[in-house]
Amino acid sequence: MTIEDRIAQMIQPALEDMGYGLVRVRLQGKERMTLQIMADRLDETAITVDDCADISHAVSAILDVEDPITEAYALEVSSPGIDRPLTRLRDFERFAGHEAKVELENLMNGRRRFRGTLTGIAGEAGGEIVKIETDTGPFEIPFAEIRDAKLVLTDALIEASRAAAAQSDGTAEGSAL
The missing domain is CATH 2.30.30.100 (SH3 type barrels.)
Incomplete structure (x- = not known):
């Protein structure tokens, strides 16, 4: 089991309790490592900066207790973006x-x-x-x-993303991404 897998197991239940799904965990870098946590909302609406901040606080608390990474690292929490990785x-x-x-x-x-x-x-x-x-x-x-x-970033994906954003704002109907 990789360190990313162990971290995912540690944080996934808390994220799900908060209404988020874990998309990916990546630990990158040699001299200054970065732990990237990518998440989205379980209700499939757009993730916000406030959502990322909430996730960051929760993950930081878990990692402070569990201490799975012995070296110094920076925590980065983000949404998957429009041309998102497909991990599940x-x-x-x-x-x-x-x-x-x-x-x-x-x-x-x-x-x-x-x-x-x-x-x-x-x-x-x-x-x-x-x-x-x-x-x-x-x-x-x-x-x-x-x-x-x-x-892959395509016009159809951009249009579907716009429709999903409009739907989550309540301004139009569309398929949520």
């Missing part, structure tokens, strides 16, 4: 219809990288397979094989 199986279902880049741990059909439109998830017990339509056809990728995935 539900992300691939939530963003079906949008373009994504997916990189695998191992070769599949002679390739490690895929770019195309997400078409959802499949498989038993809620799905463990990510479906993507590429320019060379459809692929079903085991979720466990995905090393890295993120949405």
Whole structure:
């Protein structure tokens, strides 16, 4: 288990109790390390600066008690952004219809990288397979094989994000990102 995995296990329950979902934990740097916590709201509305501050205070308190990082580090809390990383199986279902880049741990059909439109998830017990339509056809990728995935910034994604923001403001109807 990596240090990021241990930190995620420590902070995830508190974030969920506060109404947030943990998107990613990354520890980066050598001389001055940065612990990046990326979170979003469980209700799928836009995360605010105040939300990030609340998360920062809660995470700081947990890390002060648990002390999983022995070196000095800076804590950075952020939203996933519009071209967000896709780290949870539900992300691939939530963003079906949008373009994504997916990189695998191992070769599949002679390739490690895929770019195309997400078409959802499949498989038993809620799905463990990510479906993507590429320019060379459809692929079903085991979720466990995905090393890295993120949405591609497109006009459709920007428009969906605007509609979601308007919906959370109560000014228009749309699909929440």
